[in-house]
Amino acid sequence: MTNAIIRAQPPLDFIPEQFSPWVRRLLKVIVPGWMRWHTDLVDIRVKNPEVLAQKYGEFWAGQGRLLLAFRHPAPEDAYCLAHLLWRAVPQAGQQQGLSLQPVHSHFIYDRGIPLWAGRWMGWLCSRLGGVSIQRGKLDLVALKAARKLLVSGEFPLAAAPEGGNNGHNEIVSPLEPGVPQLAFWCVEDLNKADRSEPVYVVPLGIQYRYIDPPWAAISQLLTQLEDRSGISGELPKLPELPSAELANLYGRLYRLAEHLLTLMESYYHQIYDLEPPADRDDDANAQLATRLKHLLDGALSVAETYFKLKPKGSVIDRCRRLEQAGWERIFREDLRDEAALSSVERGLADRVAEEADLRMWHMRLVESFVAVTGRYVLEKPTADRFAETVLLLADMVARIEGKNPFPRPSLGKREALVTVGEPINVRDRWSDYKASRRKAVAALTKDLQGNLEALIVDSSEF
Template sequence: MTNAIIRAQPPLDFIPERFHPWVRRFVKVALPGWVRWQTDLVNIKVSNAEVLAQLYGDFQAGKNRFAIAFRHPAPEDAYGLAHLLWHVVPQSAKQLGINLQPVHSHFIYDRGIPLWAGNWVGKLCSRLGGVSIQRGKLDLVALKSARQLLANGRFPLAAAPEGGNNGHNEIVSPLEPGVSQLSFWCVEDLVKAERTEPVYIVPIGIQYRYINPPWDAIDHLLSQLETRSGIAGSSKKFMPPVELPTAQITNLYGRLYRLAEHLLTLMEGYYQQIYGLECPNGEAADANAQLATRLQHLLNGALDVAEKYFDLRPKGSVIDRCRRLEQAGWERIFREDLRDDMAISAVERGLADRIAEEADLRMWHMRLVESFVAVTGRYVLEKPTAERFAETVLLLTDMVTRLQGGNPFPRPSLGKREALLTVGEPICVSDRWSDYKQSRRKAVAALTKDLQGALEALIVDSGE
């Protein structure tokens, strides 16, 4: 069943950080068993952990402040980061002769997570040192808390500058500027306090690799999607424009393209019939390029439908538009006038519920777009690995499930995986302080661009 919202609710209040050491100790003990029970991860590999070990040693000696900026390709990223900080970094520090206190980090998480994961998750994140933030607005309370923690907190501060997971191991979504801005604020706060600690951002790459290429599982899931989409047994074939490694991969790619094209045609028809979307005309010489163009046009049309309902202007990137739509929906669902100590009439309650239900329905268009923000149209063709096939098939599974009114999470498992975490070279933000004083906007943009490049450079080739 989908997690549809049919009732208006009290406002989403900020969840403050309330770190408790015993909660960290309990989760550290319980996490390995939880990972084995709830995920298909069987191994976590880490490269360059000594970089973090040295930084933590200096941090605990009062010699620096730093933020951890990690890639966010999947919901399981938190497990790999916890393993990195709680196990690998202390081990690496011991080998380097660095005596560390318990290694941990504060972190920023989406305020919407407890809505679908349960209120207990918000309480757990709070007691683990997390700070909730509403992504679609200028959440001043959350930013003030995060700023204070980065400059004065007991631990470094971790955040995902991509904003949300994009489902791709080898594509970094356009970064949001929050981590860069917080880091410059930290430098500013230290300068005002006449403190000399340098401020760093540490990029961390995260990827996943199947222990054994799950070609049979991909084939089986494709068959299920073909049946659910009404194209099982179709004789229509698509020949890729380049030669692929094996006949099996060529066949799978043809089926994947056929399914994507079929679903895209269905969605174009839906938005054309119901919302008057004009579909692009003409055929490109490259069928994959044409498919990508049609997809981007469809995503823009889906966002436009939601934006018109919420009376929003289409401004900024696709991610920016998604964030504003999410916030507009939340403002109609989670309302200040519905706090527990305030009463409204039964009729007013009924109208409020109706407004909330309609807002949630319109946000469905945005959720659909979120799943395909990073889709390029040539991702599998450029490197037809099992990982890239699996990522794309799972994204199509998300779409089909949403179209059927279901919740796409948890996703089906295609096989056992291992996580690959790579610690990058720290970026010294303090060295850019003079640039920031000259132009804050340019300095933040330049730092965000360099961080994007650093995260992209940490992508490990998944070629088999």
């Protein structure tokens, strides 16, 4: 079953950064073997590591502060960053004749991770120099800690501007403005301290590909999902593809997506009176995308109605606020002294927590499909895009069944590519920030989005 929360708990306290050099040294030895044992990732390649090595050299020399903005397509990204910092960058530094100190970074991570991964993960992230943050609110304690580390920390700071992983190798989710704002705050704090170092945001692209296209595994997973979803009948008529095999597989994928969408539309209509979208596009894939967008909006509205929230901002913004609203009912300040509660008070508190967790289910469903489009596979029918989409549908089926979608099914051995992009000098934008903070942050967010998208390469270029 899924990790359902049925008990109210004390509040989620901030987990402070407590970097431990011996933990880093131990993990550097353990991580490669752990990665091969627990994941299907067998190789990590790095492009342009010398760019980051040069910036680390400047960092150690007091000639610049660094904010590493990495793409977040999958949970395995942590292994990619570890390989980049602990192996690829030091090697590139040696080749350039740079004397680099131990290459590492502080980082920002979601406070919710230890909830599903275990308390030990919070301890580990803290000892690796991580700062926990609650994504759905203005977490002033976490922001203050991250801001301090960026200005005077022992290492650069790393963060994922997408917020969470989106399951797509070739789509960058809309960026949140937190990373650009931190960069401008760093310039501001340096100025107050009469320091003139430049502040660089370094874009880091992360992508994965299957070493051997897992067509058979994709077909097998589709069969399992078809059986679990009760699908039968003929395949729909869709645009022609390069081969009959691809056309058949795409037809099955589309049929599964359309079937699940119809089931969920019926569910939300019967239980929550959600009406289907009025306009239907003649193009089947465009119609599917329109229906999905309408369904996700409706699912968020259901949760927002329960928590008495207004539907404000992007889908990601709405998800974050819903998550925080749920956490505030589950992790409560008035439960610090649980012994003071009577059994009846405890029972009522647990009921509130259980209901909040149930309403957050709608938000979790939406989170999985934030970056889904109706033509992603059709535009480039590669095994990697097929696999990404089938795995997202597998997540959806598991959540509907009341199961935990993780760990995901393994479709085959993969390799990763980490690409270091061109650093962005934020100090050069300081005059724009002084003129209009909002516009400067928005402009840097847009430029960073473009830079991360430019780092996406075709899988054949790995």
